[in-house]
Amino acid sequence: MTKPVYILNGPNLNLLGQRQPEIYGATTLEDIKSLCDNHAATLGLEIAFHQSNHEGVLVDWIQEARVKGCGIILNAAAYTHTSVAILDALLASDLPIIEVHLSNIHQRDTFRHHSYVSKAAKGMICGFGAQGYILALDALKPLIAPSS
Numbered sequence: 848m849t850k851p852v853y854i855l856n857g858p859n860l861n862l863l864g865q866r867q868p869e870i871y872g873a874t875t876l877e878d879i880k881s882l883c884d885n886h887a888a889t890l891g892l893e894i895a896f897h898q899s900n901h902e903g904v905l906v907d908w909i910q911e912a913r914v915k916g917c918g919i920i921l922n923a924a925a926y927t928h929t930s931v932a933i934l935d936a937l938l939a940s941d942l943p944i945i946e947v948h949l950s951n952i953h954q955r956d957t958f959r960h961h962s963y964v965s966k967a968a969k970g971m972i973c974g975f976g977a978q979g980y981i982l983a984l985d986a987l988k989p990l991i992a993p994s995s
């Protein structure tokens with residue numbers, strides 16, 4: 848039984864498709880999950896896909912991934928720019944971590960240019976919308992320990 852890739856999504860991403868589609872796209876989170884499921888299967892990977900509006904719930908999933916997962920793909924959404932708690936949970940893990948953002952955060956408000964998550968991530972993919980999650984799976988695959 849291979850351990851899954853934890854794909855974790857932060858606050859307001861449950862509103863994708865309705866929320867500022869000019870910035871975040873028209874693809875719903877449910878559709879993104881389906882895209883990830885299908886692409887992960889082509890890579891021989893399974894996923895555990897979650898979303899929460901609550902910082903501590905995201906911390907709990909990161910801690911769960913540390914034991915039960917083989918890697919983390921994280922779009923922490925607004926918590927990207929504020930959460931030391933999420934950063935500390937990521938730093939407590941030895942798993943490979945890929946940071947994802949639907950939008951290009953470096954083209955946006957200045958407060959969105961800083962990411963705490965980046966201090967723990969192998970790399971970041973931003974600005975490619977839903978495709979960013981597919982790119983993150985491709986980037987993560989070679990980083991996953993063979994024993995996972």
Ligand SMILES: O=C(O)[C@@H]1C=C(O)[C@@H](O)[C@H](O)C1
Pocket residue numbers: 858859860922924925926927947948949950951952959
């Ligand atoms: O582009 C994204 O996926 C990120 C999503 C959010 O909800 C914002 O708070 C971030 O600043 C950007």
